[in-house]
Amino acid sequence: MSYPEFPGPLFTDLYELTMAAGYFDRHMVDPATFSLFVRPHPRRNYFVAAGLEAVVDALVRFQFSDEEIDWLAQTGRFKRDFLAHLSTMRFTGNVTAMAEGEIFFPDEPVMEVTAPLIQAQIVETYLINTVGVASLMATKAARCVHAAAGRPIVDFSLRRTQGSHAGMAVARSSHIAGFSGTSNVLAGKTWGIPLSGTMAHSFVTAFESETDAFEAYANLFPDSAVFLIDTYDPLQGAKASAVVGNRMRQKGHALMGVRLDSGEMISLSQQVRRILDEAGLSEVKIFASSGFDEYALERLIAGGALIDAFGVGTRMGTSADAPYLDMVYKMVRLGERNVRKVSEGKITLAGEKQVFRKTAADGRFLGDIIGLRDDAPNGAEPLLTRLMENGRPAGPMPTLEQIRSRFAGNFERLDDSHKRFTDPQPYPVVVSDRLVALQKEC
Amino acid sequence: MSYPEFPGPLFTDLYELTMAAGYFDRHMVDPATFSLFVRPHPRRNYFVAAGLEAVVDALVRFQFSDEEIDWLAQTGRFKRDFLAHLSTMRFTGNVTAMAEGEIFFPDEPVMEVTAPLIQAQIVETYLINTVGVASLMATKAARCVHAAAGRPIVDFSLRRTQGSHAGMAVARSSHIAGFSGTSNVLAGKTWGIPLSGTMAHSFVTAFESETDAFEAYANLFPDSAVFLIDTYDPLQGAKASAVVGNRMRQKGHALMGVRLDSGEMISLSQQVRRILDEAGLSEVKIFASSGFDEYALERLIAGGALIDAFGVGTRMGTSADAPYLDMVYKMVRLGERNVRKVSEGKITLAGEKQVFRKTAADGRFLGDIIGLRDDAPNGAEPLLTRLMENGRPAGPMPTLEQIRSRFAGNFERLDDSHKRFTDPQPYPVVVSDRLVALQKEC
Numbered sequence: 001m002s003y004p005e006f007p008g009p010l011f012t013d014l015y016e017l018t019m020a021a022g023y024f025d026r027h028m029v030d031p032a033t034f035s036l037f038v039r040p041h042p043r044r045n046y047f048v049a050a051g052l053e054a055v056v057d058a059l060v061r062f063q064f065s066d067e068e069i070d071w072l073a074q075t076g077r078f079k080r081d082f083l084a085h086l087s088t089m090r091f092t093g094n095v096t097a098m099a100e101g102e103i104f105f106p107d108e109p110v111m112e113v114t115a116p117l118i119q120a121q122i123v124e125t126y127l128i129n130t131v132g133v134a135s136l137m138a139t140k141a142a143r144c145v146h147a148a149a150g151r152p153i154v155d156f157s158l159r160r161t162q163g164s165h166a167g168m169a170v171a172r173s174s175h176i177a178g179f180s181g182t183s184n185v186l187a188g189k190t191w192g193i194p195l196s197g198t199m200a201h202s203f204v205t206a207f208e209s210e211t212d213a214f215e216a217y218a219n220l221f222p223d224s225a226v227f228l229i230d231t232y233d234p235l236q237g238a239k240a241s242a243v244v245g246n247r248m249r250q251k252g253h254a255l256m257g258v259r260l261d262s263g264e265m266i267s268l269s270q271q272v273r274r275i276l277d278e279a280g281l282s283e284v285k286i287f288a289s290s291g292f293d294e295y296a297l298e299r300l301i302a303g304g305a306l307i308d309a310f311g312v313g314t315r316m317g318t319s320a321d322a323p324y325l326d327m328v329y330k331m332v333r334l335g336e337r338n339v340r341k342v343s344e345g346k347i348t349l350a351g352e353k354q355v356f357r358k359t360a361a362d363g364r365f366l367g368d369i370i371g372l373r374d375d376a377p378n379g380a381e382p383l384l385t386r387l388m389e390n391g392r393p394a395g396p397m398p399t400l401e402q403i404r405s406r407f408a409g410n411f412e413r414l415d416d417s418h419k420r421f422t423d424p425q426p427y428p429v430v431v432s433d434r435l436v437a438l439q440k441e442c
Numbered sequence: 443m444s445y446p447e448f449p450g451p452l453f454t455d456l457y458e459l460t461m462a463a464g465y466f467d468r469h470m471v472d473p474a475t476f477s478l479f480v481r482p483h484p485r486r487n488y489f490v491a492a493g494l495e496a497v498v499d500a501l502v503r504f505q506f507s508d509e510e511i512d513w514l515a516q517t518g519r520f521k522r523d524f525l526a527h528l529s530t531m532r533f534t535g536n537v538t539a540m541a542e543g544e545i546f547f548p549d550e551p552v553m554e555v556t557a558p559l560i561q562a563q564i565v566e567t568y569l570i571n572t573v574g575v576a577s578l579m580a581t582k583a584a585r586c587v588h589a590a591a592g593r594p595i596v597d598f599s600l601r602r603t604q605g606s607h608a609g610m611a612v613a614r615s616s617h618i619a620g621f622s623g624t625s626n627v628l629a630g631k632t633w634g635i636p637l638s639g640t641m642a643h644s645f646v647t648a649f650e651s652e653t654d655a656f657e658a659y660a661n662l663f664p665d666s667a668v669f670l671i672d673t674y675d676p677l678q679g680a681k682a683s684a685v686v687g688n689r690m691r692q693k694g695h696a697l698m699g700v701r702l703d704s705g706e707m708i709s710l711s712q713q714v715r716r717i718l719d720e721a722g723l724s725e726v727k728i729f730a731s732s733g734f735d736e737y738a739l740e741r742l743i744a745g746g747a748l749i750d751a752f753g754v755g756t757r758m759g760t761s762a763d764a765p766y767l768d769m770v771y772k773m774v775r776l777g778e779r780n781v782r783k784v785s786e787g788k789i790t791l792a793g794e795k796q797v798f799r800k801t802a803a804d805g806r807f808l809g810d811i812i813g814l815r816d817d818a819p820n821g822a823e824p825l826l827t828r829l830m831e832n833g834r835p836a837g838p839m840p841t842l843e844q845i846r847s848r849f850a851g852n853f854e855r856l857d858d859s860h861k862r863f864t865d866p867q868p869y870p871v872v873v874s875d876r877l878v879a880l881q882k883e884c
Contacts, residue, residue: 004446004449004606004607007446007606007628008628010627010628010631011600011606011609011626011627011628012600012627012628013598013600013601013625013626013627013639014625014626014627014630014637014638014639014640015625015639015640015641015642015645016642017627018639018640018641018659018662018663019641019642019644019645021662021663022641022645022655022658022659022662023645023648025658025661025662026658028648032648034644068631071631075630075637077663077666079662117648121644124601124642124644125600125601128601128602129600129601129602129603129605129606129609130605130606132601132602133603133604133605136604156455158453158454158455158567158571159455159566159567159570159571159574159769160570160571160574160766160767160769161571161575161604162575162578162603162604162605162607162608162611162760162761162765162766163571163572163575163604163605163606163607163608163610163611164446164449164453164571164572164605164607165446165604165605165606165607165608166604166605166607166608167453167571168605169604169605183455183456183457184453184454184455184456185452185453185454185455185456185459186449186450186452186453186454188456188517189452189510189513195456195517196456197455197456197457197460198456198457198460199457199460199461199464200457200458200461200566201772201773202461202476202563202566202772202773203457203461203464203465205773205776205781205782206465206470206474206559206773206776206781216464216467216468217460217464219467220460220463220464220467220521221460221519224519314766314768315766318604318765318766319604319765320765320766323604323760323761323762323765324602324604324756324757324760324762325602326756327601327602330643330644331643331644331647331648334647334648339647339648340647
């Protein structure tokens with residue numbers, strides 16, 4: 001199930017429609033192939049593919065309604081015959097793509113679309129936007145998972161994502177990348193992602209005392225409570241939690257954890273751990289959430305913070321250190337002609353492509369080759385597979401859990417040297433000789 | 443008309459629901475007031491309010507469907523009586539807010555919600571998300587408008603916004619902030635925002651030559667064509683444009699402009715201007731778009747670029763230098779008690795508030811006072827007005843053009859010293875004596 005629903009073919013840049021009118025006027029109906037790829041990024045050494053579920057749903061539904069055609073007509077920009085063409089147009093093309101959960105690198109096509117020129121052109125804006133936001137967030141989340149070094153990590157970003165679509169994309173993409181849950185209830189309902197969350201400061205302040213708030217919550221959620229302990233003073237909050245936690249135990253229940261949401265986390269978590277341990281509550285977990293991202297998680301763990309699980313929010317959910325990918329969609333073939341753009345500093349590889357990955361005997365990724373579709377480098381595995389055929393899905397879509405497993409397997413096979421945040425080792429990607437030769441021909 | 447449609451009450455963090463269950467269990471039904479405000483931001487000296495249209499729409503529609511209640515029931519987390527309460531719940535509260543297009547400052551409430559505790563709590567996530575993204579983008583766009591110093595500026599960000607909701611919010615918010623148009627066709631249809639856009643590099647590469655592409659386009663759009671001239675070589679592109687432009691003139695039409703999308707813009711725009719002028723086409727405009735933001739616009743104009751209008755995309759549409767606001771929603775009153783949170787470094791002002799603005803005789807903004815609702819500082823104008831009353835809109839909503847005019851008037855009244863990007867003058871905001879005194883009582 002994809003979210004949000006495809007907003008329709010008018011979710012596009014005007015120039016997609018004016019160009020389409022130009023192609024139509026000149027009877028340019030040859031099939032065109034466009035490559036979707038990400039240009040090198042100073043703060044990202046690898047990317048995680050996501051967003052295909054929504055793409056397939058959109059391309060299957062792709063259709064202008066009568067109301068949309070009427071609206072386009074009254075803008076006065078378009079001729080009647082062109083609008084008649086749009087009104088009956090469906091997406092009938094072929095799409096190859098890397099599976100969701102695949103790891104990819106700069107300049108590697110993550111998707112190629114082959115369709116009659118107008119169709120292939122007109123879906124550009126939607127494809128970049130949708131695959132872009134999903135992959136951006138999966139990539140950011142993977143970095144957080146790497147930094148958490150095996151500790152559970154949960155998506156708390158919903159309130160500060162850039163809108164509702166992003167909030168949903170973050171929940172889904174972060175789950176693909178290994179997050180154990182999300183606070184986003186609608187994502188839980190939509191995709192079955194485990195939900196997480198207990199109380200905010202407002203809950204604590206709504207009661208006469210912190211202890212009253214904890215008691216009220218424990219009464220209702222006797223086996224899943226996590227008390228937020230920093231509304232007033234976190235050490236006092238830890239002590240109040242210990243008192244209530246011991247009362248819960250006497251009733252046959254167990255306090256699950258306490259949560260810190262502000263302050264200096266390393267010493268604070270150590271002090272809270274001591275308070276809980278001295279109260280005989282060594283099984284009570286310490287959760288923390290406080291403007292974390294991968295850099296903060298790495299620092300906290302290296303510094304000896306005694307935190308059992310992390311909630312990460314805003315900085316993850318907006319990919320704050322890199323809030324966009326330079327994802328582009330470029331025409332690489334039209335009819336029988338391979339084409340490319342050569343503007344200053346922005347080279348595009350012409351031709352229909354495949355990405356091949358070489359792996360070691362133990363499964364470790366060794367390097368990729370960007371080649372022609374019919375290249376066959378020895379022992380390397382092609383990563384782009386058929387997603388749509390003549391406008392229809394080429395096969396059943398994987399479940400979210402299958403995608404999550406795929407990513408986990410891939411991520412283990414990517415050497416840690418490529419994952420570190422400072423001076424990561426560039427992953428080797430080469431262009432095949434035949435693809436190089438083809439560039440000289442066009 | 444708001445976009446996207448309200449995704450429903452499950453678009454929320456789980457803890458809003460678990461807290462609500464806690465309040466319900468303890469029969470805590472007193473009205474609560476929450477303040478929505480933004481904490482100080484190192485890169486933003488002022489903010490622009492937006493997003494209210496969607497908020498009113500959502501609060502009027504706020505209702506759990508039977509299907510949503512059934513789904514919540516099967517999670518096993520909630521008691522039957524609480525779910526029965528949710529199933530009949532509507533938003534019946536009062537909301538005061540700054541109008542869209544109002545300029546506001548850190549710590550000033552941009553909205554206050556007063557409703558029975560559960561209702562006021564449960565809308566938190568949605569309100570922060572929606573007002574947050576709209577205001578974030580209006581603020582970023584206002585900075586770009588300031589930098590463009592009167593030149594027209596257009597939103598080209600749709601493909602790289604963080605999802606579809608953000609793409610729509612950017613188009614609407616940037617229009618409020620003074621952008622003259624957008625490339626986003628759906629935003630044009632939804633709100634009547636003027637549309638802009640002509641061709642991409644793929645259009646040029648789809649033809650045998652650049653001149654062929656320009657001729658084809660001119661034939662179809664003889665009075666609104668803007669040729670993209672940097673697919674191969676921008677100076678050659680300018681010369682080809684001049685040839686085609688003169689042919690258009692001979693037919694009684696006129697080339698509107700050329701567009702640069704890469705390269706060193708200052709000298710390039712000067713060279714292109716010379717080519718066009720020497721061809722007798724001094725009325726042909728130069729448009730430019732190339733990863734611009736407010737900093738780049740300021741630099742280009744200061745450096746003497748001969749650019750008549752700007753397209754700004756990704757960096758504006760993701761607010762890349764500040765991709766989130768620290769917007770929070772804090773309980774400030776419950777029943778008869780003023781409440782506040784005092785966690786380390788995160789102080790909240792208790793009590794129901796009003797923001798008053800002092801202006802000079804010539805209209806210039808002099809400073810604000812955050813006070814109690816019944817404060818009446820001499821000659822200062824209250825900025826929060828009644829948006830909803832007992833769950834219904836308090837009056838008709840302004841049109842987008844009215845909002846845009848409101849912002850334009852406000853922005854002119856804000857001194858340039860507060861708008862500059864380096865070392866801006868902080869705008870004076872004080873807390874009233876009575877509001878200070880109230881803090882000591884709680």
